[in-house]
Amino acid sequence: MNVTVFGTGYVGLVQGAVLADVGHHVVCVDVDAAKVERLKKGEIPIYEPGLEPLVKENHVAGRLKFTTDAAEGVKHGQVQFIAVGTPPDEDGSADLKYVLAVADTIAQHMEGDQVIVNKSTVPVGTADKVRDKVDGVLEARGRKDLRFDVVSNPEFLKEGSAVSDCQRPDRIIIGTASRIAQDMLRELYAPFSRQQDKMIVMDVRSAELTKYAANCMLATKISFMNEMANLAERLGADIEMVRQGIGSDPRIGYHFIYPGVGYGGSCFPKDVQALIRTASDIDFDAKVLKAVEARNEEQKTTLFQKIHKHYQGNLAGKTFAIWGLAFKPNTDDMREAPSRVLMEALWQAGAKVQAFDPEAMEETQRIYGNRDDLTLCGTKEAALRGADALAILTEWQSFRAPDFELIKQQLAAPVIFDGRNMFEPKRMSIKGFTYNSVGR
Ligand SMILES: NC(=O)c1ccc[n+]([C@@H]2O[C@H](COP(=O)([O-])OP(=O)(O)OC[C@H]3O[C@@H](n4cnc5c(N)ncnc54)[C@H](O)[C@@H]3O)[C@@H](O)[C@H]2O)c1
Numbered sequence: 522m523n524v525t526v527f528g529t530g531y532v533g534l535v536q537g538a539v540l541a542d543v544g545h546h547v548v549c550v551d552v553d554a555a556k557v558e559r560l561k562k563g564e565i566p567i568y569e570p571g572l573e574p575l576v577k578e579n580h581v582a583g584r585l586k587f588t589t590d591a592a593e594g595v596k597h598g599q600v601q602f603i604a605v606g607t608p609p610d611e612d613g614s615a616d617l618k619y620v621l622a623v624a625d626t627i628a629q630h631m632e633g634d635q636v637i638v639n640k641s642t643v644p645v646g647t648a649d650k651v652r653d654k655v656d657g658v659l660e661a662r663g664r665k666d667l668r669f670d671v672v673s674n675p676e677f678l679k680e681g682s683a684v685s686d687c688q689r690p691d692r693i694i695i696g697t698a699s700r701i702a703q704d705m706l707r708e709l710y711a712p713f714s715r716q717q718d719k720m721i722v723m724d725v726r727s728a729e730l731t732k733y734a735a736n737c738m739l740a741t742k743i744s745f746m747n748e749m750a751n752l753a754e755r756l757g758a759d760i761e762m763v764r765q766g767i768g769s770d771p772r773i774g775y776h777f778i779y780p781g782v783g784y785g786g787s788c789f790p791k792d793v794q795a796l797i798r799t800a801s802d803i804d805f806d807a808k809v810l811k812a813v814e815a816r817n818e819e820q821k822t823t824l825f826q827k828i829h830k831h832y833q834g835n836l837a838g839k840t841f842a843i844w845g846l847a848f849k850p851n852t853d854d855m856r857e858a859p860s861r862v863l864m865e866a867l868w869q870a871g872a873k874v875q876a877f878d879p880e881a882m883e884e885t886q887r888i889y890g891n892r893d894d895l896t897l898c899g900t901k902e903a904a905l906r907g908a909d910a911l912a913i914l915t916e917w918q919s920f921r922a923p924d925f926e927l928i929k930q931q932l933a934a935p936v937i938f939d940g941r942n943m944f945e946p947k948r949m950s951i952k953g954f955t956y957n958s959v960g961r
Contacts, residue, residue: 522546522709525598527623529556529587531567531683531787531854532640532676533604538575539687541585543712548586550594560587568853568880571684595630600705603651604640604676606787613794614802615644624651628658634668636702640676642732642792644799648673648696648725670702673725675732680786681851693719696728733799736792737810742777743784744816747823750780750960760960761942780960782914782940783820785848785857790817821859824912824940825866827957831910831936837871842908842932844901845915845941846878846885853880855888859940860914868894877904879917905931916941925952 522545526537529551541547551557556566563580565573579585588594595601605619620641627637637655639648648671659665673696678686693710697703703722714720723731746764753760760780768775784790793814800807832839848858855861864874873894876885882897889895898904901920905911905928913920921943929935929952937949939958949956 522600522705523598524548524600524602524709525550525594526602526604527551527591527594527626528603528605528619528641529553529560529566530604530606531569531680532678533602534560534565534567534576535569535572535678535683535687536602536604536640536676538572538579538585539684540709541579541582542575542688544584545709546584546597547579548588548594548597550588550591552589554589557587557589568851569680569683570851575684591626592630595627595635596632598635600636600638600709601627602638602640602674607641607643607791607795609791609794612798614798615642615791615795617643617647617650620647621650621654624654625658628655629662631659631664631667631669636670636672636699636705638672638674638706639729640674642675642736642788642795643673643729644733644795645726645729647729670697670699671725672697672699672702672706673728674706675728677732677735680854681849688713690719692721694728694731695720695722696725696731697722698724733792733796736789737796737813739777740784740789740793740817741809741813743779743781743789744813744820746778746780747783747820747959748816753960763960780942781820782824782859782863782959783817785821785859786854787856790814790857793817821862822866823959824859824863824914824938827938828867828910828912829870831938831955831957834870836867839909840873840875840907840933841867842904842911843874843876844878844904844911844913844920845917846876847881847915850915850917851880853878853884855881855884858914861888863912863914863940864889864895868892875904875906875908877901878915879919902927902931907931907933909933910936910938912938912940913943914940916943925954929953 524540524545524547526533526549529549537547537549563577603620603623607615610616652671659667675694695706750760764778767773768778793810797807797810846860847853875896875898877898935953936955942958946956946961
């Protein structure tokens with residue numbers, strides 16, 4: 522099938538490559554000319570395991586093309602995916618300007634019937650807005666004869682395992698009342714539904730809300746656990762024991778109940794905010810969601826509070842080694858990352874940072890540029906040299922079993938602030954560390 526994908530970010534690029542890999546002919550359109558040029562040369566602008574070979578192979582095979590030419594893109598596809606960003610607006614609502622710009626572009630260039638698929642995470646009612654936009658343009662063009670459907674097909678991939686999530690989705694949500702659109706997407710996604718039917722077809726609004734409900738549920742689990750961690754700390758309990766105690770209940774499960782320094786990334790923070798905003802627009806007070814967000818905002822400061830307390834507020838002139846800058850392992854994404862909250866608070870207090878992340882160094886450089894109080898180090902060991910303490914923000918695999926003797930040698934004092942509960946407090950104490958973690 523011929524498919525066009527607008528947007529070559531985490532969602533569009535991965536989806537485009539995975540669809541091409543099963544044999545579809547995919548054209549990816551982006552307005553970022555530099556990005557498109559890099560993609561044409563086989564350079565992948567983001568770090569995502571398995572993505573580079575997939576893009577290269579399918580590009581070479583001629584099934585995956587990149588262009589800035591929207592007219593060429595629209596002409597190519599029987600299905601047009603919208604996979605552009607929906608960043609938070611000033612009031613927390615999802616900014617739809619990129620989505621509607623693509624809708625406008627599709628309407629300007631379409632010459633035959635089209636199935637337009639919203640893959641971006643968009644508030645309930647967006648499919649109607651896309652439909653109105655396309656209708657308006659077609660009317661202005663005098664092409665009301667053209668037929669089109671607008672489908673909601675939210676994406677559930679996780680950064681860090683985006684390729685395998687797309688290749689083996691848990692479910693494919695399709696929001697449409699159109700039989701034509703449903704059949705088209707059934708054919709498109711058939712290669713991903715071989716073992717069992719993954720498609721769940723529903724009305725458009727339910728599909729749009731399903732995406733927010735999923736992310737808000739996961740964010741709720743995290744904030745709930747962080748609330749328990751705060752209680753455990755104050756009550757003399759160990760949240761890691763509590764986690765295992767409740768995770769063993771199959772109704773609760775072990776996923777997403779890790780206490781830590783709060784959730785970040787490009788999705789949970791903005792999606793929780795956007796649903797709160799959607800609720801307030803219809804005069805509904807989303808009490809649970811507001812609490813989830815408030816707990817998370819506070820949790821992001823927890824490591825700084827522990828550091829501040831440990832040094833009795835005397836942070837000026839101190840140097841902190843930071844391991845982990847990405848908002849989670851296996852990505853270089855630093856959007857809303859807790860590491861940023863900690864670094865900025867340390868700088869504010871007059872401290873310096875020596876940081877290392879296996880993948881997010883370039884991104885850190887891009888965000889913060891050159892500054893005297895930030896040293897980007899080539900290895901995790903180099904980040905330790907002469908620092909007053911080590912703070913761990915991302916649970917990368919390569920941080921799990923470090924050389925503790927070396928850490929002691931390199932640090933000015935054996936002090937660790939662990940935002941991810943990577944190590945066992947008793948063992949750390951035996952090894953001679955002052956070890957601060959979360960909820961223990
Ligand atoms: N990142 C994730 O893990 C994830 C997971 C599920 C859903 N989502 C949702 O998917 C959407 C996209 O997220 P992302 O992380 O891939 O975004 P991103 O910011 O990484 O990429 C968006 C891309 O769209 C391009 N773009 C903007 N306007 C365009 C236009 N008019 N025509 C063509 N391209 C245009 C940008 O240049 C950029 O390359 C968002 O709504 C997001 O909430 C993201």
